Amino acid sequence: MNLSPKDLKQVVVFQNATETELQLILKNSIIRSIEENEFFFFQGDAAEYLYILITGQAKLMQSNPSGQQVNLRTLHPWQMFGALGAVRAEAIYPATAQALEDSSALAIESGFLHKLLETSPKISFDLMTLMTSYIQEMQARYRELATERVEQRVANALIRLAGQSGIRAEKDAGIELSFSRQDVAEMTGTTLYTVSRLLSDWERKGYIKTGREKIKILKPHDLVRIAEGLEK
Amino acid sequence: MLIMNEHLELLDLIVADVLKSTPTTVKFFISQHIDCVGCRLSHFCTIKDVIKTYEFDEQNFLETLSKYDIQQL
Incomplete structure (x- = not known):
């Protein structure tokens, strides 16, 4: 599968990235394909890569020490996930990413994106936009848990x-x-x-x-x- | 006698598209106590669904809605 910079423009975080930046991102990434029910990463693993789903469907889930699981969100093509490592040094994945069907994703080195964020305010802002929208969604779900039947x-x-x-x-x-x-x-x-x-x-x-x-x-x-x- | 309805093309329009393309209709929806404004599922429902759910008279509803000069997205 060959990806072009134009494909990456579909990723919210990269919508305002320059052609050169997109080329660099592609150069510093690899495509990982996994089968249904397999995992991109596990909760607790070192967050060395962040991912962009290209084909298929995946879910992010978190489990407590006794093994009970909650689904955090469902991922669709061109959504970014596991990006914590790009922001925080030595981060671990807070959740597990499992494929719901045969899927492929672009894996970008966290350290590379970290450096890119330092030089590109536009990508940084778009990442913040994505993160704040996730926070709002989680706040809504927390409110539901605390108050709703x-x-x-x-x-x-x-x-x-x-x-x-x-x-x-x-x-x-x-x-x-x-x-x-x-x-x-x-x-x-x-x-x-x-x-x-x-x-x-x-x-x-x-x-x-x-x-x-x-x-x-x-x-x-x-x-x-x-x-x-x-x-x- | 056969009653012709001129506005049948409005029936298949998606509610979210109507509200987005022609924001003046928001007032109409609210005045009719239709809950679609701000609803998270409005991009799944058509005008036909609204008429059915709220049991409006199709002819009257379409007649009024057509006055808003709906822009197709």
Whole structure:
């Protein structure tokens, strides 16, 4: 696979980078391809590379010492991940990156990007923009965890997943999500049992339809009402 | 008698596109107590979905909406 500077312009952090900078980035990076369910890196590894997903889909997840996992976010092509090492010296990855399907990513040396950030304010600002948007997203999720009922949290998780990676099915057929009940449980800090109970209830009411590793939102309006804690 | 509706092309427009391309419609949506303004799923719903969900009269709704001179994205 051959990448050009133009391809890299699709990466938010590199949208304002110069042609020379993009060439340099390509020169200091390698492409890593991994199969479904394999890992780009593990939580706790030294953050020697940062990645840009090129093809496929991956997830970032974090686990606590007893092994319970939470999904932090789903990654799509041209999104950057694992960039901590470029900002902080001797950083370790705070999360694990696992491929949800056969995927490939551009691996850029953290030390190289660190040097580039020192000389390029535009790339630095774009990285800050990305980081602040992640912080805002995490703040919203923290607020949900602290204040919302589990029903709202699960509805919010489905809406967030729809916003990030939902596909509008053919006419009148809803929004398709490729996530399992277990994924939703991990995202919302609840149990598989609770998620199953809620999804079955919503399915009975006709709001959603569930299948193997699939959830389809049939009535987005009703789900948003639940997420916002409003009566129908 | 066959009633012709001239604004059927509006039915398939995505709500988010309408709000973005023609911001004056925001006021109309709010006045009708439609929750699409600011909704995170508005790029998945069409005008047709709105009419169905809120049980509006299609003819009347399209008639009013068409007055806003919707710009196609």
